[in-house]
Amino acid sequence: MSLALPLLAVEQLDAGYASSQVLFGMSLNVGAGECVGLLGRNGMGKTTTIKCIMGLLASGGGQVRWKGKAVTGLPPHAVARLGIGLVPEGRQIFPNLSVRENLVATAASRSRSSPWTIDRVHRLFPRLAERSRNLGNQLSGGEQQMLAIGRALMTNPELLILDEATEGLSPLVRQDIWAALGHIKSEGMALLVVDKNLGPLLRLADALCIVEKGTPAWTGSSEQLRRDGEVPARYLSA
Ligand SMILES: Nc1ncnc2c1ncn2[C@@H]1O[C@H](COP(=O)(O)OP(=O)(O)OP(=O)(O)O)[C@@H](O)[C@H]1O
Numbered sequence: 001m002s003l004a005l006p007l008l009a010v011e012q013l014d015a016g017y018a019s020s021q022v023l024f025g026m027s028l029n030v031g032a033g034e035c036v037g038l039l040g041r042n043g044m045g046k047t048t049t050i051k052c053i054m055g056l057l058a059s060g061g062g063q064v065r066w067k068g069k070a071v072t073g074l075p076p077h078a079v080a081r082l083g084i085g086l087v088p089e090g091r092q093i094f095p096n097l098s099v100r101e102n103l104v105a106t107a108a109s110r111s112r113s114s115p116w117t118i119d120r121v122h123r124l125f126p127r128l129a130e131r132s133r134n135l136g137n138q139l140s141g142g143e144q145q146m147l148a149i150g151r152a153l154m155t156n157p158e159l160l161i162l163d164e165a166t167e168g169l170s171p172l173v174r175q176d177i178w179a180a181l182g183h184i185k186s187e188g189m190a191l192l193v194v195d196k197n198l199g200p201l202l203r204l205a206d207a208l209c210i211v212e213k214g215t216p217a218w219t220g221s222s223e224q225l226r227r228d229g230e231v232p233a234r235y236l237s238a
């Protein structure tokens with residue numbers, strides 16, 4: 001285990017919605033340049049954890065730390081400015097803006113040696129270059145997902161969070177997305193990835209956190225999860 005300060009630390013978060021508590025001491029760490037997979041059955045609290053990190057949902061206890069500093073309770077725009085990018089569940093691109101406009105709408109130049117630009121996003125996803133003038137609502141599901149990832153990259157985050165980025169896509173498009181995430185990781189960006197496709201997630205992730213009823217039930221490396229064949233059956237099967 002690394003002794004270095006994690007980039008993101010979620011510590012003992014409690015959170016929920018009006019009528020029900022969902023997170024009970026949820027915790028996880030993401031190190032600089034590290035890819036962490038967040039797994040768990042439906043409704044266990046993965047998206048809720050992400051909402052708390054992004055300042056979209058208030059927590060009732062615990063802390064979110066960025067480079068050691070408590071950032072719990074910051075509004076979403078301030079969290080984004082720290083250097084955390086989100087590819088939300090359901091993509092949520094702007095339907096009435098063109099692909100190009102979607103990419104520049106929330107772009108931010110952070111001091112990076114090689115910032116993400118429209119050209120770099122087009123090289124990552126050539127389909128977006130071909131569709132540059134199309135409106136968001138004229139894109140296929142896969143193209144929308146590529147656009148959602150490209151848009152988040154254009155904010156030049158240090159950590160990119162993806163919530164079910166391959167859901168509902170064809171196997172070929174999914175492969176493109178996993179390949180793009182591998183490329184993004186190889187350039188040193190930290191990733192927190194929620195996805196139900198265990199095989200590709202294990203190949204991409206360095207570490208995994210399995211959430212059960214709003215609590216981290218298992219954490220370990222991809223290697224450990226591969227060796228312990230009982231883990232998927234115990235925590236992930238329907
Ligand atoms: N806006 C909301 N209001 C009330 N309850 C909610 C709301 N959003 C989620 N919940 C409930 O909170 C619990 C956790 O939901 P969450 O979306 O965090 O799960 P998840 O792990 O992301 O699941 P999935 O794999 O289906 O995306 C579920 O019981 C869900 O029904």
Ligand SMILES: [Mg+2]
Pocket residue numbers: 046047048089163
């Ligand atoms: Mg979810």
